[in-house]
Amino acid sequence: MRRALWLAIPMVVWGQAPEVTTEVGYRVLPSTRGDWKSYRSVDNLAEGPRLLQFAGAWTPAGSRGLDALRVTGSGWGDPMNALHLTMDKAGLYRFTFGYRNMAYFNALPSFANPLNTFSQRSFDTRQRLWNADLDLRPGKRLQPFLSLGRQSGNGFGVSPIVVDENSYPAASAIDYGYLQFRGGVHFDAERWRITLEQGGGRFHDDTALRIEERNTGNRLLPYFGRRLALDRATQAYTVTGQNVYSSAEVTVSPWRWVDFTGQFFYSQPNSDVRFSENAQGTLLWLETLRFVSGQQSLVTGYANQPRTSGAGSVEVRPWSRVRILESWQTTRMHNAATLAGLTTLDQRALPGRSEGDRLVWNESEQQVQAWVDVAKFLTLQGGHRYLWGDARVRRGSLSTGPAQEAGRLRRHVGLAGFVLRPAARLTVNANAEVGRGDRTYFRTSLQNYERVRVRARYRLADGWQASGHYHRTANGNPTPGVNLRFAAQQAGASVQWTRRTVSVTADYARSTLWNDLVFLEPERYAPLRSLYRDNAHTGALAATWNWPKNRGSVTVGGSLFRSAGSRPTRYYQPLARLLVPVRKQVQLLGEWRQVSLGQAFYANEAFGVQQITIGLRLGR
Amino acid sequence: MVKRLLLLGALAFGVGAAPPPQRDRTGAGYAGTEACVACHEEQGKGYAKTRHGALEREGGRGWKDYSCEACHGPGQKHGEAAEAKFILNHAKATPKEADASCLGCHKNQATHAGRVHGSHSAGQVGCGSCHGVHQEKPAPASTCAGCHSDMVAQFLRPHAHRITRGTVECVDCHNPHGSLERAGLRGTARTRNHEPGCLNCHADKRGPFAFEHAPMRLEGCGSCHEPHGSANPRMLNRAEVMNLCLECHANLPAPGNRTGTLGAVAPGTHDLRLPLYRNCTSCHTKIHGSHVNRDFLR
Numbered sequence: 001m002r003r004a005l006w007l008a009i010p011m012v013v014w015g016q017a018p019e020v021t022t023e024v025g026y027r028v029l030p031s032t033r034g035d036w037k038s039y040r041s042v043d044n045l046a047e048g049p050r051l052l053q054f055a056g057a058w059t060p061a062g063s064r065g066l067d068a069l070r071v072t073g074s075g076w077g078d079p080m081n082a083l084h085l086t087m088d089k090a091g092l093y094r095f096t097f098g099y100r101n102m103a104y105f106n107a108l109p110s111f112a113n114p115l116n117t118f119s120q121r122s123f124d125t126r127q128r129l130w131n132a133d134l135d136l137r138p139g140k141r142l143q144p145f146l147s148l149g150r151q152s153g154n155g156f157g158v159s160p161i162v163v164d165e166n167s168y169p170a171a172s173a174i175d176y177g178y179l180q181f182r183g184g185v186h187f188d189a190e191r192w193r194i195t196l197e198q199g200g201g202r203f204h205d206d207t208a209l210r211i212e213e214r215n216t217g218n219r220l221l222p223y224f225g226r227r228l229a230l231d232r233a234t235q236a237y238t239v240t241g242q243n244v245y246s247s248a249e250v251t252v253s254p255w256r257w258v259d260f261t262g263q264f265f266y267s268q269p270n271s272d273v274r275f276s277e278n279a280q281g282t283l284l285w286l287e288t289l290r291f292v293s294g295q296q297s298l299v300t301g302y303a304n305q306p307r308t309s310g311a312g313s314v315e316v317r318p319w320s321r322v323r324i325l326e327s328w329q330t331t332r333m334h335n336a337a338t339l340a341g342l343t344t345l346d347q348r349a350l351p352g353r354s355e356g357d358r359l360v361w362n363e364s365e366q367q368v369q370a371w372v373d374v375a376k377f378l379t380l381q382g383g384h385r386y387l388w389g390d391a392r393v394r395r396g397s398l399s400t401g402p403a404q405e406a407g408r409l410r411r412h413v414g415l416a417g418f419v420l421r422p423a424a425r426l427t428v429n430a431n432a433e434v435g436r437g438d439r440t441y442f443r444t445s446l447q448n449y450e451r452v453r454v455r456a457r458y459r460l461a462d463g464w465q466a467s468g469h470y471h472r473t474a475n476g477n478p479t480p481g482v483n484l485r486f487a488a489q490q491a492g493a494s495v496q497w498t499r500r501t502v503s504v505t506a507d508y509a510r511s512t513l514w515n516d517l518v519f520l521e522p523e524r525y526a527p528l529r530s531l532y533r534d535n536a537h538t539g540a541l542a543a544t545w546n547w548p549k550n551r552g553s554v555t556v557g558g559s560l561f562r563s564a565g566s567r568p569t570r571y572y573q574p575l576a577r578l579l580v581p582v583r584k585q586v587q588l589l590g591e592w593r594q595v596s597l598g599q600a601f602y603a604n605e606a607f608g609v610q611q612i613t614i615g616l617r618l619g620r
Numbered sequence: 621m622v623k624r625l626l627l628l629g630a631l632a633f634g635v636g637a638a639p640p641p642q643r644d645r646t647g648a649g650y651a652g653t654e655a656c657v658a659c660h661e662e663q664g665k666g667y668a669k670t671r672h673g674a675l676e677r678e679g680g681r682g683w684k685d686y687s688c689e690a691c692h693g694p695g696q697k698h699g700e701a702a703e704a705k706f707i708l709n710h711a712k713a714t715p716k717e718a719d720a721s722c723l724g725c726h727k728n729q730a731t732h733a734g735r736v737h738g739s740h741s742a743g744q745v746g747c748g749s750c751h752g753v754h755q756e757k758p759a760p761a762s763t764c765a766g767c768h769s770d771m772v773a774q775f776l777r778p779h780a781h782r783i784t785r786g787t788v789e790c791v792d793c794h795n796p797h798g799s800l801e802r803a804g805l806r807g808t809a810r811t812r813n814h815e816p817g818c819l820n821c822h823a824d825k826r827g828p829f830a831f832e833h834a835p836m837r838l839e840g841c842g843s844c845h846e847p848h849g850s851a852n853p854r855m856l857n858r859a860e861v862m863n864l865c866l867e868c869h870a871n872l873p874a875p876g877n878r879t880g881t882l883g884a885v886a887p888g889t890h891d892l893r894l895p896l897y898r899n900c901t902s903c904h905t906k907i908h909g910s911h912v913n914r915d916f917l918r
Contacts, residue, residue: 041853042778053786074786082787090674100787102821108853109899120902127821139674151823162903162917167896178823205824218896235918239911241826269828273911277918299912305828333837337830339912357914359832369742376714379744391882393834396869397915399885407882419744424712429743441838442868443881455767469770481872482881494769509773515858519870522886530863534851538773559776566859569851571778597778599851 023052025589025615034597034607037107042571043595044079044105045611051076052589052615065089079103094138099130104155108605120169120218125155143186147199152177160218161209161235163279163295164286166228168217170235176205180243195249203241203271210234214281223284226291230281243269257318263311273301273339285345292345299353301339308332321373325383330364358404363389369415377422381431383415391441411437411447425459443482444517449475465496488513492538501548505557507540513565533565542575551581558593568600579617587617649694656688656695664688666754691721691753710753715746722747738798750796764790771848780849793817793847816840818847829909833916834882835868836908862898887915 026049032039053074060066067089075081080102088094103126109119131149154175160167182199211233219228245267252260277297285292313327341353369383389409395401417431433451440447450473457467470491477484492509513534521528542557558574578590596608653676657664667673667688675687683690691710698707710718726747750763765772771790774780781788790796794817818841819826825836835843844864846857858864869886890897901907904916912918 078785080782080785080787088671090671090677102782102787106853121905129821151821153824159905160902162905167903174824176824178826203823203826207824218902237911241828269826271828271830271911273830275912275918301830301911303828303830303911335828335832335837337828339830341912355914357831359834359837361838363838371742371744373714373716379716381742391834391838393882394831394914396883396885396887398887398889405880405882407880417743419715421714429745431743439880441882442835442843443870443872443884444843444867445839445881457767467767467769471770490770490773492770492773507769507772509770511773517867517870518872519866520872520886521892522866522869522871523889523891525871528866528892530858530867532858532863536777538776540772540776561776561778563851567851569778571776571851573776 018056018058019619020054020056021617021619022054023589023615023617025050025052025591025613027611027613029609029611031608031610033609035605036607038597038605039595039607039609040105041108042597042607043609044103046079048077050078050613050615052613063089065092079105088138091137091139094135096133097130100128102127102129104153120158120160120167122158123155123174124157125153125174127151127153141188143188144183145186146181146183148179148181150177150179159209161211161230161233161277161279163228163230163233164284165223166217166219166284168211168215168230168233170209170211170215170233172207172209174207176203176207176239178203184247191254192250192252195247197247198245200242200244203239203243205237205239208234208236224289224291226282228282228284230279230283232281233277233279235277236275238274239271241269241271243267257316259315261311261313261315263309265309266307268304268306270302270304273299273303275299275301290345294346295343297341297343299339299341301337303335303337305333305335307334323371325369326367328364328366331362333359333361335359357394358392359394360392361389362391363387363409367415377420379419381415381417381419385413385415387411387413387437389441407441408439409437409441409445410439411435426456427458428454428456430454440477443477444484444486445477446475447477447479447484449473463498466494468493483518485516486514501546502544503546504543505541507538509536509538511536511538531566534563534567535565536561536563538562547579547581552579552587554578567602570596570598572596582616585619589613589615589617649696650686650689651695651699653685653688655699656692659699660688663754670753670755672753690725693721710746710748715744715749718746718748722751738796740796741798764796774846774848777849777851779851779853779855781847788821792820825908827909829906829911831910831912831914831916833907833909860898861900862892865900 027045028047051073053072055072056070058069066087068087070086071084073081073083081100083097083099085097086095105124107119107122107124109121129149129151131147133147134145136144136146157172157174158169159172161170162168178201180199180201182197184195184197184199187194211230214229214231215233216227216229245265247263247265249263250261254260275298277295279296280294283292283295284290285295309329309331311327311329313325315323315325317323336356336358338356339354343350343353365385365387367383367385369381371379371381373379387409388411391407391409392404393407395403395405399405413433413435415431415433417429420428420430422428431453433449435446435449435451437447452470452472454470455467456469457465459465468491470489472489473487475484475486488511490509490511492507494507495505497504511534513532515530515532517530518527519530520526538559538561540557540559542555544553544555546553555577556575558572560573561569561571563569572594573596574594576592578588580588580590582588591611591613593611593613594608595611598606653664668676672687672691675683675690676685689695691708693708695707698704704712708717708721710721713721745767749767768790775783783789815826825841841847844857845855846852847855850856852859856864858867866886868881868883870884871886872884892898896902906913906916906918910916910918
């Protein structure tokens with residue numbers, strides 16, 4: 001299944017002439033049932049011509065400036081597409097360029113009210129990312145490097161404008177971007193290496209919300225006899241930000257039995273904000289319980305977030321069978337912000353608003369680990385980790401006491417594990433953590449926890465491989481007033497059988513998750529229990545029969561996910577794929593896929609869509 | 621300034637521009653590349669196409685004409701006796717032995733800076749488990765899936781990062797060699813720039829915000845989201861937003877309690893019997909952090 005699932009792009013055979021492999025096709029959706037916006041939120045593949053994937057390589061003979069050029073791409077015409085380009089000349093440079101374009105459509109409410117099928121937090125946006133990296137003189141003693149990249153998102157959506165005692169869904173125009181750059185140099189020697197790097201970025205967010213016709217919002221009942229409504233409203237954000245960072249890394253191996261590493265990072269991002277809001281209609285000014293017909297707000301603000309991190313480690317190998325690692329790291333951050341605002345109600349200005357905020361976070365970790373090769377087939381490991389930290393954040397609106405709350409973290413963790421290789425074809429890898437703490441930042445944080453991971457891999461024979469895994473995490477916080485209990489476990493197996501003409505891959509996993517926590521309902525202080533359960537079966541299968549001489553293939557399989565518990569869900573994706581040789585280096589491509597989603601509690605979000613793609617595969 | 625830059629440029633391109641000095645390995649038990657390829661023709665052909673082939677082509681690190689033995693060790697005895705026990709076979713060696721061979725050159729690379737902290741290092745997962753030397757391995761996602769089949773299962777849930785579409789790779793978020801971030805999460809643009817890999821794509825959540833939501837900084841995106849896949853449309857780790865929020869903002873313990881968990885007092889007094897108030901992010905839209913409102917309303 002993995003072969004089909006991961007859509008590994010076939011690399012062409014290395015040669016001196018440019019060689020290209022391309023898949024083009026046309027997709028139709030012959031059957032669409034159920035909720036279309038739910039389908040778009042989950043899968044979103046549509047009809048039309050597509051450049052499904054392509055790969056090419058060129059290795060010019062005797063070129064002074066180029067050893068190889070490779071290009072791969074996928075999904076052009078689909079909601080998600082990518083392009084990767086690599087050029088290199090040994091010892092001179094290595095250049096990579098990547099471009100990704102991802103459509104993000106989501107019109108599903110995060111909590112689906114079955115009576116209300118309209119989400120007030122919807123997105124129909126595109127995220128575009130590109131980056132260009134240039135490494136000069138790779139493999140040499142002094143290696144400069146440069147990088148430039150940009151992430152951006154824009155599109156439309158729905159987001160509420162919240163005015164006292166009511167919220168009104170509004171059309172939003174989303175537009176943000178982050179341009180980043182970095183450069184530095186590696187010094188590479190036989191026994192030491194230093195990397196110095198400096199970089200930064202510029203950020204902007206110009207999101208805007210708008211209501212242009214009467215909107216009565218989510219409050220259905222009158223407030224003191226009057227119906228709250230917005231006739232017109234706008235919100236506009238103009239956020240700009242900058243970030244500068246520096247980093248240094250050093251690795252030293254003075255003798256064969258010891259290594260030292262050290263890292264230092266410093267960054268100082270900041271944001272500059274201008275926000276304006278204009279609302280007209282029947283509004284409530286909650287502070288004075290007064291109805292007004294117009295409200296305007298202007299806010300300017302600035303946030304600054306310097307952060308420093310350092311890490312160091314020493315690895316000692318006093319004997320050939322023993323390895324000891326002592327490591328330490330720390331991070332210190334604080335966020336300081338100031339805001340000034342002005343509000344007018346019915347053309348009359350209120351007293352100016354000025355406020356600030358601070359968040360302080362310091363955290364450190366010290367760890368010692370040892371590995372002992374008891375025998376050639378068995379390695380044991382053990383260790384201890386200690387985490388400690390403190391944080392100060394602003395108190396909640398309804399909290400009493402000082403303006404800031406203080407939290408602390410203190411946890412000891414015991415580490416153990418083994419790697420067992422009883423035969424050349426079998427490896428078993430297991431590790432366990434047992435943590436005990438008496439301070440955590442949040443009620444749901446790790447405190448008293450146990451975590452076990454076991455993985456086994458067995459190559460039965462050439463072409464046969466089986467693997468299995470088991471994970472379990474249990475966490476609890478017995479502090480009176482918290483009483484958190486959490487447990488999650490997963491067990492699974494995978495089998496692969498690969499022959500020249502036939503290959504079969506099958507995966508199955510069974511997972512369970514259970515979380516139990518009590519809280520007091522905010523309005524009436526009545527205890528409520530948050531009991532979350534998720535018991536899931538996940539499976540995937542791909543069986544492929546290859547034509548002789550690798551000229552075509554048939555693949556059948558698919559994936560399924562079926563869960564019970566707090567959000568019972570069924571999600572199936574059966575798949576069949578056919579490659580038929582037409583002539584040399586031309587194959588007919590056919591693919592059928594069905595995507596089905598069903599949910600017991602949110603039946604309105606169910607859908608079933610069939611996809612058929614017909615096309616050609618050109619090249620080897 | 622210009623002179624300094626020119627000097628730096630000259631240094632960068634000038635230092636070591638001459639071919640690296642080749643060591644004389646005669647009589648040290650080495651057989652030479654020609655002798656190796658005479659028997660291992662297929663491996664030799666594959667190897668020549670990889671980046672490691674530069675050892676032979678360019679004489680990198682002084683291994684010209686002996687590049688096979690740069691990794692496998694001296695092969696003269698192996699060639700004469702034709703016995704496997706006289707040569708280092710990475711596929712059959714223990715991860716520790718195989719790694720020692722690879723890290724002889726690669727230990728100092730920048731991407732490996734967090735390796736000593738990484739789970740692959742702790743779990744004795746050798747370099748050869750992921751990297752091919754004689755031929756390039758397939759795309760990173762399928763390489764990772766070879767061992768992390770448990771993660772494959774999570775990506776098969778309806779709301780997941782679209783790793784099967786070729787636009788997202790495991791290594792966009794994780795540094796398999798290890799990182800100072802939790803779970804080997806890679807820093808932005810491979811810089812380990814104090815930011816989780818999530819912000820590589822979700823730049824609008826970057827901040828800094830005037831009003832930060834503390835869990836996002838202190839415990840990361842994973843405190844509310846299932847990043848690999850979920851049945852929840854926002855990839856939340858609870859079925860209802862209300863539970864996700866109120867498990868922390870629980871009114872328990874009371875203020876001043878010595879346990880001192882942060883944000884324990886709920887920030888509002890809403891009536892949870894109304895569906896609107898069960899979806900907190902309907903109004904608290906800027907829940908990742910707000911530039912202008914302390915209650916994340918705008």
